[in-house]
Amino acid sequence: MTWVGRPFRPPPILVDGDFLYSLVGRKASLTLLLNCHTLYDMKTNVLTIRLDKDLDNLLTKASRQSGKNRSEVAREALRRQLRISQFEALRRKIMPFAEARGYLTDEDVFAEVS
DSSP states (O other): EEEETEEEOOOOOEEEEEEETTTOOOOOHHHHHHHHOOOSOOOOOOOOEEEOOOHHHHHHHHHHHHTTOOOHHHHHHHHHHHOOOOOHHHHHHHHHHHHTTTTHHHHHHHHHOO
C-alpha cells in the first residue's frame, strides 16, 4: 500500500513500552498485539504511590507469575481490596438487624439458607 509515493505505515502503537506497527509488518508484532491486555480506549487517571522494598518485590513477583504488567496487578489488588472494604462496611451496617433476628454467626446464616 502506498501513500503519496511512500509505503504506507500506520501510526505506531505503544505496547508495554515498545512501539509496534499494527496490522502491517512482522508476524511477531501481530502476535504481541493479540496477547496485549492493555485497554487503549479506557479513560484513566494516574495514581502515584510509594512502595517499600518488600511490597515492590511482591508486586514484581506477582507480575511475573501472572504474565501481567505491574499496573494491571496493582489495579486488580486495589479493586479487590476496595470490594472487601465495601463488603465489610455493609456487613457492619446490617449486623444489628441480623442479630435481632437471631443470626449471630455465618454458620447461622448458612444453616438457614442450606
